[in-house]
Amino acid sequence: MKFTEEHEWLRVEGDVVVVGITAHAAEQLGDVVFVELPEAGTEVSQDEEVVVIESVKAASDILAPLDGEIVEVNSPIVDEPSKVNDDPEGEAWFFKMKLEDMSAMDELMDEAAYKNFIG
Amino acid sequence: MDDDLKTTVLNDLHVGLGAKMVPFAGYSMPVQYKAGVLKEHLHTRGSAGLFDVSHMGQVILRGPDVALALESLVPVNIAGLGENRQRYGFFTNDAGGIEDDLMIANRGDHLFVVVNAACKDADIAHMRTALEPRGIQVEQIEDRALLALQGPQSEAVLAGLNPAVGDMTFMDVATVELVGAECWISRSGYTGEDGYEISVPNHAALALAEALLADDRVMAIGLGARDSLRLEAGLCLYGHDIDTKTTPAAARLHWAIQKIRRAGGDRAGGFPGADLILQELSEGPAMARVGLRPEGRAPMREGVELFANAEGGAPIGRVTSGGFGPSVGGPVAMGYVPSELSEPGTALFGELRGKRQPVVVAVLPFVKPGFKR
8 A cells, every 4th residue: 555645545456556545634634524426537647636525524526646646536425425524544445546657556645654754 | 832822711621622822812721632633613513512612701891881881992782681691792893894893792780892812802801981970980801711512402401500591592691500500691603503601600610611521522623613613604703804993884784773873773883984874774885795606616715806897807805704615515605895796696707816716696505503592
């Protein structure tokens, strides 16, 4: 598993990566009440806003962690946003993407570095 | 945490309960506890919630004709307020706007008022300037905390400490002994539920809070759920839904101005901005505060601009409070729109992230009040 400074996790699954937000991010956000996902097939560039997520407290944007194409989105979390709090690093993944360059993953933090990053 | 922040006498309790503390009106206050805003909100509506609102200002006004004196600042029938009764009111300004809203209780030989934390210094200065020349003493009460117990189980819980509270009805006030201390209690609150607000001496505040929290029916509730509860109840938050530029008529707080203070009444006017306020009450305001139900799932928060049509045209109004309503199970909001677009059912649009989303004018409150009348 790799991590971004935007508190996303990325897990390689065959030739795609699964993307979600970390348990730390979900806890900081508070109860999630709204999720808007992109459409499968969307080409995205790194740091582009791809997901809107609203908690009881505020709205946040989730950015594309790297360049690539969204190939699948996790629609059930749109109907049941609370899953993001219940299982952020498992069932409540946001989208799967095919990376332009798989080696770009190497630049991201590993778990130890992320733990250090969030203090 | 900012060192300049004040703390309430229950600060250690909040921290010990795992509260997330945030700066609010100069105080370090719990925005939520471990359960989180959603569960705290639903627990309050379903059972009972305990709120620390000690940051609010408690003031005693005492002196000759004190009720008439306060009527010179507040457009409410205070002289006609019965002993041991409480009423909602607001300080107005010369432009007809609202300087703050407050609760006023007639406690026999004095008035007891509770004002908002962010406004309390200004309110107290305002009262001193206007009322002291009339022989009124304005005494800020700083040796008391203020707790609110809200929700349908509040009476059963508090009656366990003193059965006398069961005799009170909505907006009654009484002096009642709790945990051995003299408490000043009103049957009121800011959630739309039955409940009590309890002024308790600082030295007994922790004992009272712990006694209430020891009851399984009671959960500690932070400012986050306090906000979503009052929003669903259609209650104004000062500085957001009402401020120095909003008038009582536009804010739809006309119900708080009794006939006796209106044009033709025995004590009509006599408060700042009276001419403007009373004229607007009879003619109707240009803009009006309304409830808003976004049709999608996305919350429309404070500042979202409202439009009459899906495309084109200038904004016709804006959201002043908004978020997710846990009891409603969807987004809810309040805002100001032109009076001709204020009828419940009127279809409008709110602009979210550059896209206009449908929103319907709704009846306030969003939830049925649970007051014990």
